[in-house]
Amino acid sequence: MQVVGFSPMLNAIAGLIVWAAHFLLVYGAQATVCWRGLAGATLWGQPLVPAIVLGLTALGLVAVALIGGRAWRRLHSGLASQEGEEQSQFTLWMSLAVTLMAALAMVWEAVPVLILPPCG
Amino acid sequence: MNLQSAMHPAGPDGERIAALSWLLFGGGGAIFVLVMVLVLVAVVGGRWERRLLGSRRAIVVGGIAFPVVVLTALLLHTLGLARAIGLPLAGGEPPLRIEVVGHQFWWEMRYPGTLPDGGIVTANEIRIPTGRDVMLEVTSADVIHSLWIPALHGKIDMIPGLVNHRRIRADEPGVLRGQCTEFCGAQHAMMAFYVMAQTPEDFAAWLDQQRLPAAEPDRPILALGRQVFGAAGCGGCHAVRGTEWNARIGPDLTHVGSRLSLGAGVLENHRGTLAGWIAGSQDLKPGNRMPSFAAALDGQELRAVAAWLESLK
Amino acid sequence: MTPPDTAGDALRHDAPLPNPLPRPPDELPRLERIWRSPRGWAFPWTEVNNNWIGVLYLGTAGLFCVLAVILSLLMRAQLAVPGNDLLDQETYNQVFTTHGTMMMFLFAVPAVEALGVYLLPAMLAARDLPFPRLSAYAYWAYAVGGLGFFTSLFFGLAPNGGWFMYPPLTSHEYSPGINADFWLLGIGFIEISAIAGAVEIVVGILRNRAPGMTLARMPLFAWAMLVFAVMIIFAFPAVIWATVLLELERAFDWPFFLPDRGGDPLLRQHLFWFFGHPEVYIIFLPAAGAVSMIVPAMVQTRMVGYGLVAMALVATGFLSFGLWVHHMYATGIPSLSLAFFSGASFAVSVPTGIQVFAWIATIASGKPKLHVPMLFVFGFLFIFVLGGLTGVMVAIVPFDWQAHDTYFIVAHLHYVLIGGMVFPLLAGLYYWAPSAAGWRLSVRLGKWVFWLLFLGVNLTFFPMHISGLIGMPRRVWTYPEGMGLEVWNMLSTASAAVSALGVLLLLVDLARNFRMSPGGPADNPFNAATLEWLPQGNYAARSIPRITSREPLWDQPDLAEQVRQGRHFLPGTVTGLRETLVTSPVEARPQYVAIIPGPAWAHFIAALCTAGFFLSLTVKLLWLAGIFGTVAVSAILYWLWTGTDLGPVVDRADIGGGLCLPVYVSGPDSVSWWAMVVLLLVDGTVFACLGFTHAFLWLSNGDAQWPPPGMGVPEVAFPLGSLALLAGCAGLLWLAGRLLRQGRARAMGGVVLLALPLFLLALGLDLHAVWQAGIRPTLHAFGAATFANQFWQGLHGLMVATMALYLAARAFAGLIDPVRRITFDNVRIFWLYALAQAAAGLCLTHLLPRALGTG
Incomplete structure (x- = not known):
């Protein structure tokens, strides 16, 4: 089935899918905590909101690192199939570039939690 | 001096934001010029410059590395600023609370705790003492409005069912102007107000004056005015503390004579404009909620009611 | 259905051309007859061909743009001096609401969608997009519904609550008239029409590319349109849902947004801006894609940083969904939540920077000629970069608290939209007009149009940055004297007149020099590299070329001649019906020959009645709505029954190069499954x-x-x-x-x-x-x-x-x-x-x- 051929496209955008999940979870969790009046709550002794945001960001960064690392290895392993070489190089490169973009966005979105009050 | 300008700040938060604005204009302007120069070089530059610019490396440096560095610095700077804006200013005193309620198309200001059974209620102006934090607690009685006093701070939306907060502070005595900035219907354009910053002593004196109920008429024309007010049905919408009228649909008129404007910043406030407003509010501010009384009142009655209202200092 | 293994061989750059000469003498006449446009009174109502629908679509979008420009001139005239009474407050409020609504929903999105419908088949060397009747249906529903919407202005019934339609102002209590319903129902279904177009474009781009046009070789405009269409698919549902909720509240008193019964007005704002912010990029990306096509042709060199630009388009498509609260900084949301959106706003500016520098790099590595399209590209860079920089400013929360809902934002958004969309669109018009009309628009008039618009737009909107910051809110029908606003407003109004002159000259140019010429020119006036410059007929290219690079017309010098001779794939018609080649989504290997429908009345009647249904609902003529609805559904069912799922008309189709493809597949290989x-x-x-x-x-x-x-x-x-x-x-x-x-x-x-x-x-x-x-x-x-x-x-x-x-x-x-x-x-x-x-x-x-x- 040629639909299998769709998976390089999903690989190419996987980093941004991780970003989207990260963004929705971070915003959703923080909004929920604040609406429920849990600004002062803690998780394992840490303030709740920073703990959630930083935890999710760490998870997200690990995920994009895995995706990007896999693309990097395959890009430099010379295993890209002979006939579709140009095409698979391209999607692997895109996968890698996209993870860098996603990582940057996640870091920029997480930095505020170190500076601003959780719900103020 | 412009009374309603973000670039003419009159308080610490306004000044911080204005300074940020100038930083942004300077930096943005420099980047704009730089990019345009690069476009020019790309077209008419020498071989060497164009080869340098015409590479993938130029894209990575100019389109990725440069923005990432600049924007990271800017992000950290503005987050620090946002944090500072949220913190209480020095001074020690707890902030003065003022409740502001948006109405189509005017403002109701309440000073909770200033009277034994609540607080004084005024309209279309905020009086504040200088040098003290003032916490505006804003909401709306009908649609969404937004309160903006650019010289002191940015906007805060007034949303029905929700109370939002905006801390302001003025450094020097003076008058500033504010306006509604969320489209709220027919007369959104004519929904303004004044902010009067006074020395703490003047402010206290004003507050004492406002605490008093409306003065009893001491001249026949004023007595007639009070009578016309009742007969024409004005009390069906307006309150005048110390009288039998206490409706809350329109502005509280207890001390209307002392206010800086009429019709939410539309007119100056004196006997003539009062009469004009009562007679023709639909001509002066079409679509507002107050009917014109030109047909209901004759000239004598109009003059009387305007005189009485003017006397309510 | 697995495609034959020979596909790989037939697609190699050194394989012999798929079809030999000479071609059978009746092959071309037969192809022309099958793809002929309907004649006489049936035209253009029954036409479904993308060339015609695309141009009609663009023309209609242009008409709505001109109408909305006229509204903006009315507003500028009203604001020329303080305390003016040219328009009263009610008229002004209807005019600004209609202006914004039309520009966003009736001009910007349809215009870029139309550009896609017109250009994509030729650029991908497809005979047509896979669902031509769907495009035609979407077009007619939009055209009729849009005209109906605009007419409401003449009866004083146009919506007056702003293009964002925030409740409670737009709730029944504060807007009891049917004005708001004109927005909700009139625009609501045009959103559905945009979605129909997006489905068509996604499937078309992924499944109808020329053999060998892998994703890595796809023109950047196609990348941009792909991202555009996918963004519509995820953004428009939010505004449709917000529209449904508000209409349910207005019609049946279901209190979604009324706080006294547990509703929340901010719900509408979240839903609306979840659509509204991506919308800006939905409008911008196709225009950026067009620029990425025009620049290489103008400077006669390959796009520098193709991969970076494709990545930037995809990244923008995602990141722009993380910005919606950007429009709600003043609603009292906690500052940390706002900061997430600030961070995302910063992130989305990086891909835009990549594109700007890629264009500069491409210009630097080529030899720019100052053709009219290139002038508009320079104008675009100037205006758009300025608008982008103010965009970074308003992403910063404290600054936005001041700028929000003032004329600063009016300036910013017009810089972004006029710079980022109108100028590229005009560049595209002057660039691609020869592909539709056979010859170029006037160079002399074009230069006048450019300079009038460039100066007019800058001098209209730059002063608004200032008037906003010194205290002028948006959406005010008048302003008082003595606030220092007089000079800036007068300048804006005077310059708006200059822009209007530019628009007028453009219309003159089009009226004098633009004539559709089906059968198309064999000309490639700018020596561009991509397939839309192949010799074209209604059937697009005579034979569907085998592609071996990103710039086929530069790398395969005889391609145009080979294609015209019919030496590439599918040089005629196999089934005697309209067909197009379906290829695999990533590698673009031929999979099957899809039969696509020709001219018919059903989609036109269905579109007319769909528009009629919603407009009758608006004016509360339920019986009429019932009739229209029934006819619309019946027409659609008739269209499906007679025009779709024809089955395997012939067993196999020989398209050349040893490829014998099925003409009917089902399951995940079929385009209809994808749709x-x-x-x-x-x-x-x-x-x-x-x-x-x-x-x-x-x-x-x-x-x-x-x-x-x-x-x-x-x-x-x-x-x-x-x-x-x-x-x-x-x-x-x-x-x-x-x-x-x-x-x-x-x-x-x-x-x-x-x-x-x-x-x-x-x-x-x-x-x-x-x-x-x-x-x-x-x-x-x-x-x-x-x-x-x-x-x-x-x-x-x-x-x-x-x-x-x-x-x-x-x-x-x-x-x-x-x-x-x-x-x-x-x-x-x-x-x-x-x-x-x-x-x-x-x-x-x-x-x-x-x-x-x-x-």
């Missing part, structure tokens, strides 16, 4: 918005009011009963599939007719459960949200019922068999989705309150 899946993504996004509505209102109300006193959560037996019915229905659908595989199509039809009542019963049971538990839609937002779910499920009940009856009818008519089964496949996917959605809906009503411990 259905894309449609379900739209549907699923709407349902996600419904879930968000529940979660948001719960948070806003707190546990004690969710459900509020007096409303309970139904007994658990009810949802279990509904679930059992849904499961039974799914089982019957499985059985139907099995019967069809065994060739027992009529029995399959019978089983489908059995499955339908189970589904409807499950929905009915839940409605009963909710009602008997005391839940009422008008009393509290909890009830309103619950019934919004019922409404959405009911709508799917109706759709499934229509589809099931249609399927059964096809089965009994002998039009379905184990091979010819697309109708069955599509109905089944939709139905299974509806079952899953119904189960998820049960969770919202019954599980959510229980899980929260509030039920």
Whole structure:
């Protein structure tokens, strides 16, 4: 089935899918905590909101690192199939570039939690 | 001096934001010029410059590395600023609370705790003492409005069912102007107000004056005015503390004579404009909620009611 | 259906050309006859060909743009001096609302969609996009509905609540007239038309590319349109849902947004801006894609950083969904939440920077000629970079508190939209006009148009930055003297007149120099590299070229001649019907020859009646709406019955190069399967918005009011009963599939007719459960949200019922068999989705309150 051929496209955008999940979870969790009046709550002794945001960001960064690392290895392993070489190089490169973009966005979105009050 | 300008700040938060604005204009302007120069070089530059610019490396440096560095610095700077804006200013005193309620198309200001059974209620102006934090607690009685006093701070939306907060502070005595900035219907354009910053002593004196109920008429024309007010049905919408009228649909008129404007910043406030407003509010501010009384009142009655209202200092 | 293994060989750059000379003498005349446009009174109503629909679409969008420009001139005239009374406040409010609404919904999105419909087939060397009647239907519904919408202005009935339509101002209490309904119903269905176009574009780009045009070789405009269309699929459902909620509130008093009954006005803002911010990029990306086509042609060199630009387009498509609260900085949301959106706003500016530098790099590495399109590209860079920089400024929360809802924003957004969309569109007009009209627009007039617009736009909008910061709010019909605003406003008004002159000259140029010439020019006036400059007919390229690089016309110098001679793939028609080649999504290997429909009346009547249906609803003529609705649905069913799922008309089609392809496939290889899946993504996004509505209102109300006193959560037996019915229905659908595989199509039809009542019963049971538990839609937002779910499920009940009856009818008519089964496949996917959605809906009503411990 040629639909299998769709998976390089999903690989190419996987980093941004991780970003989207990260963004929705971070915003959703923080909004929920604040609406429920849990600004002062803690998780394992840490303030709740920073703990959630930083935890999710760490998870997200690990995920994009895995995706990007896999693309990097395959890009430099010379295993890209002979006939579709140009095409698979391209999607692997895109996968890698996209993870860098996603990582940057996640870091920029997480930095505020170190500076601003959780719900103020 | 412009009374309603973000670039003419009159308080610490306004000044911080204005300074940020100038930083942004300077930096943005420099980047704009730089990019345009690069476009020019790309077209008419020498071989060497164009080869340098015409590479993938130029894209990575100019389109990725440069923005990432600049924007990271800017992000950290503005987050620090946002944090500072949220913190209480020095001074020690707890902030003065003022409740502001948006109405189509005017403002109701309440000073909770200033009277034994609540607080004084005024309209279309905020009086504040200088040098003290003032916490505006804003909401709306009908649609969404937004309160903006650019010289002191940015906007805060007034949303029905929700109370939002905006801390302001003025450094020097003076008058500033504010306006509604969320489209709220027919007369959104004519929904303004004044902010009067006074020395703490003047402010206290004003507050004492406002605490008093409306003065009893001491001249026949004023007595007639009070009578016309009742007969024409004005009390069906307006309150005048110390009288039998206490409706809350329109502005509280207890001390209307002392206010800086009429019709939410539309007119100056004196006997003539009062009469004009009562007679023709639909001509002066079409679509507002107050009917014109030109047909209901004759000239004598109009003059009387305007005189009485003017006397309510 | 696995494509033949020979495909790889036939696509190699050193393989012989797929078809030999000489070609059979009747091949070309036959192709021309089949693709001929309808003549006489049938034109253009029955036309479906993308060349014509694309140009009509663009022209109509241009008409709406000119109308909206006239409205803006009225506003500028009113604001020329303080205290002006040229327009009264009511007229002004209608005019600015209509201006914004038309520019966004009737001009910007349709214009770029039209550009895609017009250009993509030629650029991808497809004969047409896979669903031409859908494009034509979307176009006519849009054109008729848009004109109806604009007419409301002449009766003083135009919407007056701003293009964002925030409640409670737009709720029944504060806007009792039908003005708001004109927005909700009139624009609401035009959003549906945009989605129809997006489905077409996604499937077209992924499945209709020339053989060998892998994703890595796809023109950047196609990348941009792909991202554009996918963004529409995820963004527009939010505004459709927001529209549905507001109309339900207005029509039936369901208090979603009314705080005195548990509603929350901010719900509308979240939903609206979840659409509204991506919308800006939805408009900008195709324009950026066009620039990435024009620049290389103008400077005669390959795009530098192709991969970076493609990545930037994709990244923008994602990141722009993380910006919606950007428009809600002043609503009192905690500053940390705002900062997330600030961070995302910064992130989205990086891909834009990449594109700007890629264009500069490309210009630097080539030899720029100052053709008119290039002038507009320079104008675009100037205006758009300035608008982008103010965009970074308003992403910063404290600055935005000052700039928000002032003329600074008016300046910013016009810089971004005029710079980022109108100038590229004009560049595109001057660049691509020869491909439609056979010759170039006037160079002399073009330069005048450019300079008038460039100066006019800058001098109109730059002063607004200043007037905004010194205290002028947006959406004011007048302003007082003495605030220092006079000079800036006068300057803006005077310069607006200069821009208007530019628009006028452009119209003169078009009237004098633009004539559609089907059959097309063989000319490539700018020596561009991409396939839309191949010799074109209504059928696009005579034969479908085999592509070996990103710049085929530069790298395969004889390509144009070979294509015209018919030496590439599918040089004629195999079935005697309109056909196009379907290729695989990533590698673009030929998979099958799809038969596509030709001219017909059904889609036109359906579009007319769809527009009529919504406009009659707006003016509350329910009986007329009933008639229009019935005719529209009947026309669509007739169109489907006669024009789709034709089955294998011939066994195999020889397209040359040793490739013998099927002309009919079903399942995941077929384009119609893809279209259905894309449609379900739209549907699923709407349902996600419904879930968000529940979660948001719960948070806003707190546990004690969710459900509020007096409303309970139904007994658990009810949802279990509904679930059992849904499961039974799914089982019957499985059985139907099995019967069809065994060739027992009529029995399959019978089983489908059995499955339908189970589904409807499950929905009915839940409605009963909710009602008997005391839940009422008008009393509290909890009830309103619950019934919004019922409404959405009911709508799917109706759709499934229509589809099931249609399927059964096809089965009994002998039009379905184990091979010819697309109708069955599509109905089944939709139905299974509806079952899953119904189960998820049960969770919202019954599980959510229980899980929260509030039920």
